[in-house]
Amino acid sequence: MTQRVAIIGAGPSGIAQLRAFDSAKKSGREIPEIVCFEKQDDWGGQWNYNWRSGIDKYGEPVHSSMYRNLWSNGPKEALEFAEYTFDEHFGRPISSYPPRAVLWDYINGRAEKSDVKKHVRFATVVRWIDFDESTNLFTVTTEDLKTGQTETSEFDHVIVGSGHFSFPNVPDFKGIETFPGELMHAHDFRGAERLADKDVLLIGASYSAEDIGVQSFKMGARSVTYSYRSGPMGFDWPEGIEELPLIDRFEGSTAYFSNGMSRSFDTVILCTGYLHHYPFLPSDLALDSPNNVYPDTLYRGVVSENNDSLYYLGAQDQWFTFNMFDAQAWYVRDLILGELTIPSPSEQRESIDAWLERFNAIETAEDEVKFQADYIRDLIELTDYPMFDLDEVTRTFMAWKTDKKKNILTYRDKVYRSVMTGTMADKHHTPWLSELDDSMERYVSAAPREKLEDLASNEHSKSSKA
Missing domain, CATH: 3.50.50.60 (FAD/NAD(P)-binding domain)
Incomplete structure (x- = not known):
C-alpha cells in the first residue's frame, strides 16, 4: 500500500519538504501520498505577513512574528537555495539584504514553479496527533478553520515543520x-x-x-x-x-x-525569545529543548529519538536557514523512501552524543557557524541535494558580523557574491537608513539613484519632524 505522509506547516521548512518529494518524483522515483496542513490562508510561515496580532480571524493564535518594515538582517547569499537561485528568480542581480516582501516572493516563486501547492490544505489546523504502536500509524486530527469540520486520518510518517518562533517566552518583572x-x-x-x-x-x-x-x-x-x-x-x-x-x-x-x-x-x-511548543503532540513525542544549534533527542537533527517515523525540520537555532531546511528535507525524504536507513537506538544515541560533545565545545560565533556548516554538509553528502561551498558561506557570515561591528546602521548597504552562481549582488538604489518604502515595487524599481535618495531623505526628514 502507498505510504501516507503528513507535513505540519507550509512555511520554508514545510515547502522544502514538498519540494524534496517533488524533486524525487521528477527523477522517476515513486513518492508517497503527501498531505500538508497549514493553518494560515497562504504559505510562507513567518514570511507570510499579516497585520493581525494575538488572535487571527479564525480565533487561532497568530503564527507569524513578521513586521511591516523588516529587511533581512543577514546576507541573502547565506540562505540561497542551491537549486533555485536569486538569479533564476529575479533575472538580474539584487542587493544582499532584501525586505520581507522580496524574500517572500523568492520563497513563493520556487514553490509555485514546483507545482506542490496541490498537496497543501490551507486554513487547516492540526489539533492532535496520536501514535498507535500496534499498527505503527499516526492518527492526525485536523480542523478546517473555514467550515469548522473536524477530520481524522492515518499516516505512516509525520514531519513537523511548524517552526519554533511563534510561542513567546514572556518573563515577569517586578512592578x-x-x-x-x-x-x-x-x-x-x-x-x-x-x-x-x-x-x-x-x-x-x-x-x-x-x-x-x-x-x-x-x-x-x-x-x-x-x-x-x-x-x-x-x-x-x-x-x-x-x-x-x-x-x-x-x-x-x-x-x-x-x-x-x-x-x-x-x-x-x-524581545525575550520563543519556546519549543507543540500543542498538537503528546509529551512523549513533543520536542523539549532550549533554542540551540543542536537539540538533544533528534538523530541527525531531525529524527525523533522516541519515534523513528516522526521528524522535525528547522528545530535548531539558525545561522543557515532556507538551504539548511532543504538539506534536512532531502534527508528525511530519502529515509521515508527507504533509500537511507535509521540505525538502532543505541547507534542513534551514540551519534547524538558525538554531535552534542562538539556542540558543548563551541566557544565563539565562528565556531557555531562552522558547526552548523558541518552539520549541513553531513546531511547533503547523504542525498542528491546539490552541494555548495559551505566554507564560503561561513566566510560570508563572518564578513557580515564584521560589517555590523563597524556600523550597525549601514551594514545592510554592503554586498556579497553568490556562492551558488558567482554573481555579485547589486547595491540597492537607496541606503537602507534612508529607504522608507520596503515594497516589492520600490525595491525592484530602476529609478535614478540620486532622485530616489533625495526623495527618501526628504521623507525621513519629514518623519523626524512629525
Missing part, C-alpha cells in the same frame, strides 16, 4: 503591571512607525531586539534602550541608543536597572 504605556512581546510587533518621538525600551539582547531597536531609531524614536541579561551586544551605537543591564523593577513608566540607573519609557517591547 511591570504598573507600566502605563504600550507593552508587548516582539511576536506582536507589527511596525516601528508609531514609535516616532517615543522613548522605547527593548528587553533582550539578541537579533529581534537588535533589529526592532534599529528599526525604531530609523523611524524616528526619541531614544532606544536595550536591557541585557548576560551581556551587551556591544555595537558602536549612535547617539540615542544605549545598552543597560537587566531590569530590577518598574514603577509606573520608570524602569530601574540592576546598576542603579533609571529611565522613563513610553513603550516596552519584550
Whole structure:
C-alpha cells in the first residue's frame, strides 16, 4: 500500500519538504501520498505577513512574528537555495539584504514553479496527533478553520515543520503591571512607525531586539534602550541608543536597572525569545529543548529519538536557514523512501552524543557557524541535494558580523557574491537608513539613484519632524 505522509506547516521548512518529494518524483522515483496542513490562508510561515496580532480571524493564535518594515538582517547569499537561485528568480542581480516582501516572493516563486501547492490544505489546523504502536500509524486530527469540520486520518510518517518562533517566552518583572504605556512581546510587533518621538525600551539582547531597536531609531524614536541579561551586544551605537543591564523593577513608566540607573519609557517591547511548543503532540513525542544549534533527542537533527517515523525540520537555532531546511528535507525524504536507513537506538544515541560533545565545545560565533556548516554538509553528502561551498558561506557570515561591528546602521548597504552562481549582488538604489518604502515595487524599481535618495531623505526628514 502507498505510504501516507503528513507535513505540519507550509512555511520554508514545510515547502522544502514538498519540494524534496517533488524533486524525487521528477527523477522517476515513486513518492508517497503527501498531505500538508497549514493553518494560515497562504504559505510562507513567518514570511507570510499579516497585520493581525494575538488572535487571527479564525480565533487561532497568530503564527507569524513578521513586521511591516523588516529587511533581512543577514546576507541573502547565506540562505540561497542551491537549486533555485536569486538569479533564476529575479533575472538580474539584487542587493544582499532584501525586505520581507522580496524574500517572500523568492520563497513563493520556487514553490509555485514546483507545482506542490496541490498537496497543501490551507486554513487547516492540526489539533492532535496520536501514535498507535500496534499498527505503527499516526492518527492526525485536523480542523478546517473555514467550515469548522473536524477530520481524522492515518499516516505512516509525520514531519513537523511548524517552526519554533511563534510561542513567546514572556518573563515577569517586578512592578511591570504598573507600566502605563504600550507593552508587548516582539511576536506582536507589527511596525516601528508609531514609535516616532517615543522613548522605547527593548528587553533582550539578541537579533529581534537588535533589529526592532534599529528599526525604531530609523523611524524616528526619541531614544532606544536595550536591557541585557548576560551581556551587551556591544555595537558602536549612535547617539540615542544605549545598552543597560537587566531590569530590577518598574514603577509606573520608570524602569530601574540592576546598576542603579533609571529611565522613563513610553513603550516596552519584550524581545525575550520563543519556546519549543507543540500543542498538537503528546509529551512523549513533543520536542523539549532550549533554542540551540543542536537539540538533544533528534538523530541527525531531525529524527525523533522516541519515534523513528516522526521528524522535525528547522528545530535548531539558525545561522543557515532556507538551504539548511532543504538539506534536512532531502534527508528525511530519502529515509521515508527507504533509500537511507535509521540505525538502532543505541547507534542513534551514540551519534547524538558525538554531535552534542562538539556542540558543548563551541566557544565563539565562528565556531557555531562552522558547526552548523558541518552539520549541513553531513546531511547533503547523504542525498542528491546539490552541494555548495559551505566554507564560503561561513566566510560570508563572518564578513557580515564584521560589517555590523563597524556600523550597525549601514551594514545592510554592503554586498556579497553568490556562492551558488558567482554573481555579485547589486547595491540597492537607496541606503537602507534612508529607504522608507520596503515594497516589492520600490525595491525592484530602476529609478535614478540620486532622485530616489533625495526623495527618501526628504521623507525621513519629514518623519523626524512629525
